[in-house]
Amino acid sequence: MSSVTQGGFPPPERSAAAPGVLSGQRLRDLVLDRTKDPELAEAVTVVSQVLPFKVSSYVLDELIDWTDPAGDPIYRMTLPHRDMLGPGDFAAVADVLRAGDRAQLRKVVDDVRDRLNPHPGDQLTRNLPGLDGPGGTGIQHKYRDTVLVFPRQGQTCHSYCGYCFRWAQFVGRPDLRFALGDPGEMTAYLDRHPEVTDVLITGGDPLVMRTELLARYLEPLLAPDYAHVRTIRIGTKALSFWPYRFLDAPDGDHLLRLFERVVRSGRHLALMLHLSHPRELATKPARQAVERLLATGAVLRSQAPLIRHVNDDAATWATLWQDEVSLSIVPYYLFVERDTGAREYYQVPLARAVDIHHAAVRRVSGLGRTARGPVMSTSLGKVLVSGVADLGAERVFVLQLLRARDENLVGRPFFARFDPAATWWDQLVPRSESDGEFFRGLPPI
Ligand code: SF4
Structure with a gap:
């Protein structure tokens, strides 16, 4: 979309080097x-x-x-x-x-x-490393194979989303903040956890960091000692909020060279792009950035929550997925709005989210159907709402865990009573005693 007429107010400082x-x-x-x-x-x-x-x-x-x-x-x-x-x-x-x-x-x-549930998913109490961990709050080890790293300097974004589930990290209360100040704590943790194959660098947005700082987290992972780390993911919305980060920002080229080094090391590098609306992919800078990122050998995947007022209709998602496939971005997840912050403004009932996802899927070809959803990222794990079914006289949500702390629970369908108004996991009621197993399981990792 081209620039929109601005009226008489002077435009904010425009610079490709640093976001105004x-x-x-x-x-x-x-x-x-x-x-x-x-x-x-x-x-x-x-x-x-x-x-x-x-x-x-x-x-x-x-x-x-x-x-x-x-x-x-x-x-x-x-x-x-x-x-x-x-x-x-x-x-x-x-x-x-x-x-x-x-x-x-x-x-x-x-x-x-x-009262806005600043830490959804029990993040402060459930996701911290075990007793042999670094003792800080900048690493989460939720699933056996995957560790999330929150670099201190990456705990902000180029812009903020009103629905952000990490908003508590941005409001200046130290008790509500995850942050890792020292990449050495990350490698020390990985030394003790050879079962970890995936490291997700996240934030905020780690790409607000200068490349030199980001490199302090990525380059140690390329050493032979960390050959067990096969995949490095970087969660970012920079493509939508500041695509110049990949173009002519001062160290944009350095960033792309860093990505190339990661790929040359044999690691799978995935940019987990937070893309909420097709307009985010429609500008010239965004398209140029995608081209440059793909040229590094990184794989681009997309994910975003389904948000009222933003993308709560099937046509928007179908267009988004089609545009992504055209640009070689792989649709990955359609999430459910988390139970935090301005949730009542943004939330969509699960039943409607299922309808929107299914209707969007029907509009695109097979390559556009790779976004799993609607998915709730809960303290138990990632819960897919597969659909709504009638079991005899009873209407139910059909659920499935895609990821779980307890791997034994993954992949098995289970059921909750249908509730047309339910918007989140904690409002669901197991259909039977055996379904209750899925609602209770929170074994420590
Ligand atoms: S980009 Fe992600 S971390 Fe940043 S404000 Fe949006 S949802 Fe939050």
């Missing part, structure tokens, strides 16, 4: 200038006290259609909206802001945040 990013008052002023809507502008001020927001100049100028912000999926994905908070919470924050009482504001905001 707007947040706080500057973001509010820009929204007011481009929309002329004081309610949308007030929402920026109030909601961003509670949830983190920042938006890159690329998103503001190249992705959002300002002629219809309320109906624009990218606006809804990246900009605050008053409905992201309950009416009472919105009014409470707005009142205390007007009163100018900073101490009270902190209290009210912390209270609202605590």
